[in-house]
Amino acid sequence: DSWKRHFKPLNIRGKLLVRPDGIQAKAKPGQKLVVLNPGLSFGTGQHATTRYCLEQLVAARQRPRQSLLDVGTGSGILAIAAAKLGYVPVKAFDFDSVAVQVAKENACRNRVSEKIRFAAGDINQLPRRARVRYDVVCANLFHDVLKANAEALITRVKPDGCLLLAGVLAEQFDGLKETFESQRMRLARSRQQGEWRSGTFVHAT
Numbered sequence: 001d002s003w004k005r006h007f008k009p010l011n012i013r014g015k016l017l018v019r020p021d022g023i024q025a026k027a028k029p030g031q032k033l034v035v036l037n038p039g040l041s042f043g044t045g046q047h048a049t050t051r052y053c054l055e056q057l058v059a060a061r062q063r064p065r066q067s068l069l070d071v072g073t074g075s076g077i078l079a080i081a082a083a084k085l086g087y088v089p090v091k092a093f094d095f096d097s098v099a100v101q102v103a104k105e106n107a108c109r110n111r112v113s114e115k116i117r118f119a120a121g122d123i124n125q126l127p128r129r130a131r132v133r134y135d136v137v138c139a140n141l142f143h144d145v146l147k148a149n150a151e152a153l154i155t156r157v158k159p160d161g162c163l164l165l166a167g168v169l170a171e172q173f174d175g176l177k178e179t180f181e182s183q184r185m186r187l188a189r190s191r192q193q194g195e196w197r198s199g200t201f202v203h204a205t
Contacts, residue, residue: 048193049166076103
């Protein structure tokens, strides 16, 4: 009931239009449409942290073939937006099996099911060394979870890729920044909206 009251169509840099299922809003020419029913899962794009990630997905989409990993996918909003924008391959996982099911349903609603590989998984169980790296890794999670799994996240980012970190209170961000900078990452950009601060990290050269 809450998301139905507060979820309004959202325009992301003229490239994405995110709207709730059942609300009529047409995408402009050249704009990709994402239709969501988040159910009990997190992710409508209205929250500052999710919106930051959506904007960065648009900004980072620059080459013909770019891959994406969505850690803690929730409603599937970031993975679906990435698939619509042309990221390939797209992989997403969440520790909550209900969220994974909701994300799959939303992917089907947006006709991108075949473009996204969804799975149930816990970031705390990820190997500290990755077999596959991605151009963009999104992690919109709690501050403590991000800090505890810094190594596992960093190792999944390609040398010229970027890591989007969100879900962090402004007062916690400097500590998070120190953790990632100590492992040879550099803060390329960040933004604070209200009590939340999000950032884009790249490998330090």
